Amino acid sequence: MPAIRPATPADEPAIRACAEDAYAQYVAAIGRKPQPMIADFASAIATGHAHVICADNAEIDGFIVFFPRGDHMFLENVAVFTRAAGQGLGKALIGFCESEAKRLGLMAVELYTNEKMTGNQALYPRLGYAENFRRTEDGFRRIYYRKALR
16 A cells, blocks of 8 residues: 655655656646746645655655535645656555545545646546536636535
8 A cells, every 4th residue: 555644845756747747748848847846845845734655665656635614625636756656556546545634524625637638637527526616817827626525
């Protein structure tokens, strides 16, 4: 079973490398780096909002950033290195986020994806997320999803 733990400042380079690796495939389609590639990971780590997953209990294979926002957990960023793709690690990270939301008594998990990230548009509904709305923010066309937990 992969280990999920809070990220530490020493993990920041691996988290940033993971984001660069996982999202690089979308840069050309979007026309610039997507928000998850330029996020403030140091702040997410310092506030306890970032967690990492290590399938072999050593090397970081992926990460997730989430935090409570009103009645729901906001899942801001989730990525897995391409070398570790297909092992269910992203699904495990999202499940961890959902478990933490339930533990805190929150009603749902919300997230967004860029509309150019078509794979996510197939993935999130399979995980029980429903499209909530679409809007353009900071020049990015985003699709918001919500999964009720009760």
